[in-house]
Amino acid sequence: MGGPDKIEARLLELTREAGKSYGFDTAHDPNEPVGLFFQESDEGLVLFLVFYTRACRWSLCTGCPLPSTGSLHHVGLRALAKQIDAVFARPDVRARQGEIRKVIVSNQGSVLDEATFSSTALMYLVAQINLQLPQVAALSLETRAEYVDEPELEFLARAMAEGETRTVLEIAIGFEAFDEHIRNHRFRKGLSLAEFERLVDKVVRHDFHLKCYFMQKPVEQMSDEEAVRDIERAIDYLADLVERRGAHIGVHLNPTYAARGTPLGEAFLAGRYVPPQLLDVARAVRRARGKRLRVFVGLNDEGLAVAGGSFLRPGDERLVQELERFNRTGDFAILDAICTA
Ligand code: SF4
Numbered sequence: 001m002g003g004p005d006k007i008e009a010r011l012l013e014l015t016r017e018a019g020k021s022y023g024f025d026t027a028h029d030p031n032e033p034v035g036l037f038f039q040e041s042d043e044g045l046v047l048f049l050v051f052y053t054r055a056c057r058w059s060l061c062t063g064c065p066l067p068s069t070g071s072l073h074h075v076g077l078r079a080l081a082k083q084i085d086a087v088f089a090r091p092d093v094r095a096r097q098g099e100i101r102k103v104i105v106s107n108q109g110s111v112l113d114e115a116t117f118s119s120t121a122l123m124y125l126v127a128q129i130n131l132q133l134p135q136v137a138a139l140s141l142e143t144r145a146e147y148v149d150e151p152e153l154e155f156l157a158r159a160m161a162e163g164e165t166r167t168v169l170e171i172a173i174g175f176e177a178f179d180e181h182i183r184n185h186r187f188r189k190g191l192s193l194a195e196f197e198r199l200v201d202k203v204v205r206h207d208f209h210l211k212c213y214f215m216q217k218p219v220e221q222m223s224d225e226e227a228v229r230d231i232e233r234a235i236d237y238l239a240d241l242v243e244r245r246g247a248h249i250g251v252h253l254n255p256t257y258a259a260r261g262t263p264l265g266e267a268f269l270a271g272r273y274v275p276p277q278l279l280d281v282a283r284a285v286r287r288a289r290g291k292r293l294r295v296f297v298g299l300n301d302e303g304l305a306v307a308g309g310s311f312l313r314p315g316d317e318r319l320v321q322e323l324e325r326f327n328r329t330g331d332f333a334i335l336d337a338i339c340t341a
Contacts, residue, residue, distance in 0.1 A: 017060065019062065019263045022262070024070060030079040042294070044099070047103050051080065052071065052079075054075055062188055063264040066108035069304075070116075100133050103140070105125065113143065129160075136167055140170040142174075172210075172212075173212060175189075187218050210247060224276060231253060239292065253295055255281050279319070281311075281323070283335075286335045294330060297323045
């Protein structure tokens with residue numbers, strides 16, 4: 001690992017290499033998180049935390065704008081501890097602290113990459129969760145697979161066990177596309193199936209859970225039908241892993257939006273890309289019926305889409321409500337009703 005200036009230079013180089021034109025959020029107060037929000041899921045109330053740190057050191061994924069919400073410079077332990085304090089001081093968090101069942105921790109990159117997210121800060125966060133959120137049953141950490149380091153996870157899991165309820169540790173990774181060529185050559189994810197399966201083995205060995213983030217239609221030159229088929233293949237593959245290896249796997253499916261400052265955003269503006277329809281998202285998710293694989297549909301375009309480039313279109317409000325209802329209940333009859341309407 002290089003010094004801070006080397007990381008900064010490398011980030012700029014990778015951003016250029018990926019054909020991205022966004023800048024980084026250097027004006028953000030380092031003592032405040034990027035944001036937080038609540039989600040209702042069948043696991044109960046979820047608190048989703050997005051911390052402000054140095055941007056994702058991979059940064060190459062062609063459709064991803066998330067590094068633009070991070071810093072080009074290192075954000076250290078003290079600032080991160082203040083961000084954590086700021087979360088627990090918020091009136092909306094305080095008002096619901098007895099209801100929160102799951103906490104998802106993100107820094108729009110990898111919280112297990114200690115070069116961007118201090119390990120001490122992560123421990124401080126776990127301590128605050130144990131002290132302030134008595135009903136938490138799951139802690140989810142978003143990361144790239146290469147940063148999953150077993151001794152660190154075991155330590156975190158032991159710390160989580162000191163809370164008032166049994167808490168499961170979940171590793172959440174971006175898989176994005178099932179097709180290997182699309183995932184690694186066109187989207188530039190840098191995740192092989194072999195590496196993913198090694199991660200599954202680690203997770204099973206320690207009785208952790210795994211969450212896989214997918215994007216429906218993540219690249220241009222992919223038809224709506226191909227995009228549905230890609231998600232269906234992912235669901236079949238993961239459901240098979242659940243059966244064969246006894247893994248506990250969940251899927252978080254994000255319909256893709258055309259993000260600002262990315263080649264996909266440019267493709268949209270040039271008329272070469274159209275984001276997926278929510279109807280097709282419902283069609284793809286139906287593949288999970290009868291499988292031991294829970295699918296949650298992400299319905300947040302994070303405010304990072306180019307104008308008109310979101311998958312959320314005027315008139316989609318009812319569909320959004322129904323998909324949110326599916327997220328809360330897991331009831332496939334809701335998807336059937338959407339697809340046959
Ligand atoms: S998808 Fe994840 S790994 Fe890829 S650039 Fe975005 S934040 Fe980094």
